[in-house]
Amino acid sequence: MSTLSTAAVLAQEVDEPTIIDDSGPIFDWGFAVDILPDMLMAFLQVTLVVTLVGTLIAAVLGLVIAILIMVLPGPLAWIVRWAANFIRMTPIVVQLIFLFWTFLWMDPMTIGIIVFGVHYATYMSEVYRAGIESVPKGQWEATTALSMSAMRTWRRVVIPQALRSTVPSLGNYAISMFKDTPFLFVISVAEMVTVAQTIGAQTFRYNEPITIAGLIFLAASYPTAVLINRLEKRLAYAH
Amino acid sequence: MDWLDTQRDNFQVLSNFSERLIDGLVTTVQLTVLGGAVAFLVAVVLGLMAGSPSLWLRGPARVLIEFFRGISLLVLLFWLVYVLPIFIIRYDIPIPGPQDHTFAVGVAALGINYGAYAAEAVRASLTTVPKGQWEATTALSMSWQHRMRRIIFPQAWALMIPSLANLWIHLLKGSAIVYILPRVNDLTFELNNLRRPTDIWFSHALVGLITYFLLALVLLFVMQALEARAKYRLGRGPGLREVFSLRLRPVSPDGAGGSAMGEDETVEPKAGARAGGEER
């Protein structure tokens, strides 16, 4: 939708819903076909990009947070842990609006990627922590017996073992993030649901765009979830 | 002392705004509590259906759970506000128009969306009740309702609380999006009003995020107290001492309840299985 600008005027709120069109088909297939390309573009260019880059940030930053909490001295670890708790237990919507207005010069989509990446990093850090804790104590003792450096112990022994069991959980968080991307609406990033709402507001036909948006979400998230579920079972049996 | 002056101004504005902010907070709490109640109802009904051996119950429940988990909260919200009215008018459905009851729409959307996630937690925790318990209820000829109400659910309850706690906090966080609806003046809505005359970090970070954080902590403590009570009733765990410890359970978005499930020794073998959905 070229009419949409990512330079938002203010944090979005929706207009009073008005029902005007009370004639014609309840679901206009022709109209649906017309708007499908715009919505798919928004899906590919924004929704997917935010999800993928956000997941990448979350996966890396989450590991950093998990390790920091384990290696930092007490008080510092405590600060990192509670900072992570704070981010995790506050709404993404408010975080988005907060950063949007704080860094007005920044591209809202970049802000979105950062917020999703950091927010989900705090979740993923818990997954990593559990993964690291599941590495048997004997592994640590063996590295000590071999006089391996701390760095080498983490890099070659602990993290490779910890990562294996975390893959399904990380995948599930990626799906969660995917389903949270419509929150970008509040900072006027033209992701798919925002585009759907805009089309509705301009044409007074809401059924088609919103139904399509919902179906695309289902079509993308359900198979992925099934796939991850299967992976999880496979990994569980392998252990 | 420019900075200090600004802060004084900020707090001045805050005190002028306090009444509205408190109204907003009350609305957020209402959304969270009512939405949570709806979600719990949805979760128990769909969870019991999904755990049933009958395909006629399990099938529809699975479809509904996957559907409402799969579409995003905002899509559901938009659908209720924009699309449902079309059907109501077209087919003369005798329910009040959603556009006039935006608060109810918010509660419904939150309840349905998070209820579908919680249903998965309910179903999963039912399966962790040891098989012997089900068999004992058969040996005593208990009816389905009787065994669920008196034997199985009370035991599953202790296992599902951590997951439900996670999801309730998610619901609180998710409730922030409902401010986009007209006439739902929740905390986020009022924070946006406060933002205009004050510093952004002041309104959104200091007032907004911290308030949400404290609310989330309150939910967490309520649920930990419930969990301690439930465990105490099952004869596990000491009861209230744990409740007052400031131990944060990892809040994970998959409602998996993290550590709390597996670590307790259990009466029967194999009660440590993970309760929770495959996602969120």
Place this chain on the structure above:
Amino acid sequence: MPTPTEPASAPAPDTEETSGAPVIEFVDVEKRFGDNVVLKNLNFTVERGERVTLVGPSGSGKTTILRLVMTLEELTGGYIYIDGEPLTHREKDGRRVPVSKKEQKRLRTRIGMVFQQFNLFPNMTVLENIIEAPVHVLGRPKKEAVAKAHDLLGQVGLSDKADAHPTSLSGGQQQRVAIARALAMDPEILLLDEVTSALDPEVVGEVLNILRTVAETTNVTMLIVTHEMGFARDVSHKVMMFDGGHVVESGPPEKIFTDPDHERTKSFLSAVLGDN
């Protein structure tokens, strides 16, 4: 103690404690789990008041028989009759027709079971465990059920534990409560599924003694799966030796334990009894 004297080939002994009417009847029973056939063409009867012990190597289908009677497993072929009434399916024009849930429940309330793993309800006290089903399933007055529960707790030697939580009890105590819970339903048939297998050796005796007393003082029909051969010999009228889903031989315990006809029975008994 009953002292049946009939030879092994004869039907169940007709002492003053058994009435001669079959209370459990297996007709051509078949049980398969998927492709795995556990029981096939199984026919036997248990008479009212009779106490029958099933012995045999693990995996021979003994426990499955108890679980079929308790309707914990689905019957995949044949018929089981309780007091002459079909428990799961009835024969109608040569076809197996499932009985109604209501009929099944009516029969099932007359059957009680004690499990290997006790399966007490951890969310209830000992007393609540015992009165739950009599009050809410049989609809007995609560007062009456409580009085009976205390009576039963006295019999199993746990009068002081009425308000305790099951998790605070030892295994032996839990199993005694489980016995009281089963008896509180006044079952006509009591199924005992390896009730001492999960217990520490030093408490096995007290649980068996309680069951001996139950056997002596009541006329309840018992179907027992156990590895305690001494107990089996003391309480049963009949012992059935199982192997591979078949009854190898059956007869009074004196006969089976001292002079079995079949080689398979001999080798099994010498294995479980040691150098006996």
